[in-house]
Structures are given as C-alpha cells and as structure tokens.
Amino acid sequence: MKLKYGMNPYQDYAEIIDDSNSLRLLNGNPSVINILDALNSWQLVKEASQTLNSECSTSFKHVTPSGVAIFRELSIIDKQAYLINKSLTKLATSYARARGADRLASFGDFIALSHCVDKETALLIKSEVSDGVIAPEFNDAALEILRSKKNGSYVIFQIDKDFEPNEIESREVFGITIKQKRNNLKINDEHFSNVVTPKKIIPSDILSDLKLGMLTLKYTQSNSICVVSNGQVIGIGSGQQSRILCSSLALTKANIWYQKLRLNYSFLNPLENIKRTDLDQLIELQRQSQYGDRVILNELPNTCLLSDGYFPQKDNIELANKFGIRYIATPMGSIRDNEIIDTANKYGITIINTGIRLFHH
Numbered sequence: 001m002k003l004k005y006g007m008n009p010y011q012d013y014a015e016i017i018d019d020s021n022s023l024r025l026l027n028g029n030p031s032v033i034n035i036l037d038a039l040n041s042w043q044l045v046k047e048a049s050q051t052l053n054s055e056c057s058t059s060f061k062h063v064t065p066s067g068v069a070i071f072r073e074l075s076i077i078d079k080q081a082y083l084i085n086k087s088l089t090k091l092a093t094s095y096a097r098a099r100g101a102d103r104l105a106s107f108g109d110f111i112a113l114s115h116c117v118d119k120e121t122a123l124l125i126k127s128e129v130s131d132g133v134i135a136p137e138f139n140d141a142a143l144e145i146l147r148s149k150k151n152g153s154y155v156i157f158q159i160d161k162d163f164e165p166n167e168i169e170s171r172e173v174f175g176i177t178i179k180q181k182r183n184n185l186k187i188n189d190e191h192f193s194n195v196v197t198p199k200k201i202i203p204s205d206i207l208s209d210l211k212l213g214m215l216t217l218k219y220t221q222s223n224s225i226c227v228v229s230n231g232q233v234i235g236i237g238s239g240q241q242s243r244i245l246c247s248s249l250a251l252t253k254a255n256i257w258y259q260k261l262r263l264n265y266s267f268l269n270p271l272e273n274i275k276r277t278d279l280d281q282l283i284e285l286q287r288q289s290q291y292g293d294r295v296i297l298n299e300l301p302n303t304c305l306l307s308d309g310y311f312p313q314k315d316n317i318e319l320a321n322k323f324g325i326r327y328i329a330t331p332m333g334s335i336r337d338n339e340i341i342d343t344a345n346k347y348g349i350t351i352i353n354t355g356i357r358l359f360h361h
Contacts, residue, residue: 004029022163027147028155036063038134038157041112044219049114051187051211056114057095059106064221067101068233069094080265092121097232103280117142136161187214194353197344210329213306222359227254228304247316251323255297259287298324308358310334314343321347331357
C-alpha cells in the first residue's frame with residue numbers, strides 16, 4: 001500500500017507491505033504516523049475489549065493514547081464535560097469517555113474502536129477534529145458519514161478482527177534490522193495477585209481498572225504512568241526519561257480532567273454556534289480561572305495508578321498520595337523497595353507487584 005508520505009511530508013516515499021491482507025484502506029490517503037497510530041491503537045482496544053468484555057475506544061496521538069475507556073453509562077455531569085447532548089450507543093459512549101479524558105490533547109487524534117462502528121458513533125466522530133479511524137467493521141450509514149469527513153479525505157481502516165501476526169517481529173533502524181519476540185503478554189488476574197501491603201483484597205471494579213491501566217501501558221511510549229478510574233484512563237504521562245516526571249504528568253492530567261468534570265457549565269448556555277474546538281478552549285480558560293493548580297483529584301475515591309517500570313524512589317508514592325491515589329500496580333525491583341512499601345503503608349495505599357516491566361518503543 002502506497003502512503004501519502006513517511007514520518008514527515010518531505011519523506012516523499014512511503015509504503016507498507018501487508019502479506020496477510022488483514023488491513024484494508026476504505027478511504028483517505030494515510031501517512032506513516034497514521035499507520036503506526038492505527039496498528040498500535042487497534043491492538044489496545046482489541047485486547048482491552050477481550051479482557052474486560054466491553055466495548056472499548058482509544059484516542060491516539062503520536063503513537064501514544066491520549067485517553068482510553070470501556071463502556072460505562074454517562075452521568076449528567078459526564079455529558080456536560082464531554083459536550084454530549086444526546087443518547088449514545090455503548091461504542092459511542094466509550095469513545096466519548098476516551099476523548100473526554102483530555103480533549104485538548106485529542107485534537108486531531110486517530111481513533112480505534114473495538115466493535116462495528118454504528119451511525120451514532122460515526123456522528124460523534126464527525127463532530128470532532130480527527131485524522132482517522134480503525135475498526136473491525138462499519139455499517140453502511142457509518143461509512144457514508146465518515147467518508148464525508150475532512151472533505152472526503154478522512155482516513156478509514158478496516159482490520160480483520162481475527163488476524164494474529166507472527167510471533168517474531170522485525171523493524172529496520174538506520175539500515176540495521178532488529179528482530180524480537182512480539183509482546184504477546186496476556187493480562188489476567190494473576191498479575192495483580194502479589195499484594196505487598198497489608199490490605200490484600202482487591203475489589204472487582206478496581207481489578208478491572210488495573211487491567212485496563214496495564215493494557216494501556218503496554219501500548220504507551222516508555223517511560224509511562226497512567227491513572228485509571230471507573231473504566232477510564234484519565235491521565236497518562238509518557239515518553240519521559242524520569243519516572244517522577246511521568247507520574248507528575250499523569251497525575252496533573254488526571255487532576256485537570258476531574259477539575260473539568262466538576263465545573264459549572266452554565267457559562268456555556270448563552271453561547272451558540274461555536275465550534276467544538278473553540279468550546280474546548282473556553283472550558284480550559286474557565287477551568288484555569290476556577291481551579292488553577294488546586295489539587296482536587298484526592299476527592300475522587302479508589303483511583304488507581306500504574307507504572308510500566310519500577311519506582312526508583314519513594315517520591316512517586318508521596319506524589320501519588322497528594323493526588324489521592326489508593327491503589328498502585330508496578331513491577332518492583334528497586335533497591336528502595338522496602339522504603340517504597342513503608343511509605344505506601346504510611347498513607348494506606350495498596351501496592352501490587354505485577355512483576356512485569358512493560359516498556360514500549
């Protein structure tokens with residue numbers, strides 16, 4: 001398949017080779033970044049949907065999720081914050097939640113959807129600024145709506161939901177070919193069985209959130225930290241060399257999400273015929289005016305934080321406590337593990353040693 005261009009427009013030759021014929025281009029002219037976003041995001045929603053038995057969506061930017069969510073009914077407060085004024089299907093709801101985690105970061109996203117795309121989901125996507133979508137199926141009405149987006153240039157991929165690649169994968173960097181065993185780790189209950197703090201029982205809803213978080217880290221650029229609440233990844237810190245910086249990014253984003261959830265949206269009532277992107281900017285200004293840097297995430301109960309690598313210092317635990325985190329899942333292996341566990345015990349935080357490093361590049 002010939003592509004529009006490579007990683008950048010001046011890289012004017014690009015193509016992909018798909019011997020399996022598992023990926024079909026239904027519309028548009030994708031670039032290399034579109035391909036990378038599509039293939040990484042699809043793996044995430046496919047695995048999350050299978051693991052959690054729910055519709056799942058993700059909003060991807062630059063080969064990292066901005067938000068991930070499974071289906072949960074939207075409250076009135078959710079609908080206000082996510083600019084939803086009508087009833088949605090389960091799939092559309094999961095995307096509204098994924099996009100709603102960080103609407104500013106999701107501007108121009110690539111979308112992955114776990115199930116057949118219906119008309120309601122397509123209409124929601126049409127109203128957003130987005131570059132493309134990948135899903136296993138599209139009904140006729142949805143496909144017609146999406147093909148009209150971006151003056152007919154919207155990228156639409158259909159992927160075989162049953163396709164499984166070879167166990168060994170390869171990539172070429174600077175003329176050198178690298179081969180490795182594909183990351184085919186299956187996330188299950190066993191990864192959360194080693195609780196190293198006194199409170200040993202993990203409630204079923206928390207276990208579900210931990211699984212969603214771990215699956216998200218599997219497809220997030222390392223180093224990475226994510227924050228999860230009620231089937232929704234609400235903050236992601238990725239691609240940083242320092243783990244405490246990743247933690248700070250993820251927790252700050254999650255706090256901003258909660259600030260926006262708690263806003264009084266009556267200030268939007270007099271405003272009509274304003275683009276969604278302009279509304280996002282107005283909401284951000286209102287959030288800054290009302291809350292600034294004030295931490296209110298600590299008022300949200302049972303929030304989880306997950307890490308793709310071990311914590312080298314207790315400062316990550318101190319920061320997590322400031323933002324009200326109650327559950328942390330991380331691989332352990334630091335020389336300061338005992339100090340980290342003691343710090344968690346001091347604050348009543350439950351720590352689960354997953355035993356699995358999940359770096360992704």
